[in-house]
Amino acid sequence: SQTIHQWPATLVQPVGSPLSLECTVEGTSNPNLYWYRQAAGRGLQLLFYSVGIGQISSEVPQNLSASRPQDRQFILSSKKLLLSDSGFYLCAWEDGYISGANVLTFGAGSRLTVL
């Protein structure tokens, strides 16, 4: 069966510090991978998605970046965090075969507080 791991679960970072959130998927090959952010009490904002190694699409211009160094690994980074980067970050995966019925499965999330 497929599982998705995301870490760290919680982090508190000062403004201007770097960020690295990591996500890995097991039990599948060539998944589509996503990074979302959710502000408190708000909906999901798509940040990045990837359909393959080294292929990253950015949905929102900002000081965050994403990389996919391996098929089942997706990393969210920042060189200098802003206060507005605080939020709940969610990694998600779905089958890479294009189908409307593909279910998006989320990792447990990473709660980031920037002070």
Added chain:
Amino acid sequence: GQNIDQPTEMTATEGAIVQINCTYQTSGFNGLFWYQQHAGEAPTFLSYNVLDGLEEKGRFSSFLSRSKGYSYLLLKELQMKDSASYLCAVRDQNYQLIWGAGTKLIIKP
């Protein structure tokens, strides 16, 4: 632009029935999803509709009308553990998921 509308918050009583509505305007349609999200946790998949009609899964049912751009999630025999946010999402013509802001459901004893 693409848009999904859901009520921000609803309140219901334990043991009762509640219907959460979702209306959408998207570029194309390739299915509609409902997810449940408990506070502080990740969303989890509840249901998928691509054809008109009602899909039933235990206490939860989801309905779709493509001609009206409308769906609802029906929760029966409400339990306290059903207190959560319910997210509606639609796959557009490019197979991208468009998300609603979610409906926070509060269950009172």
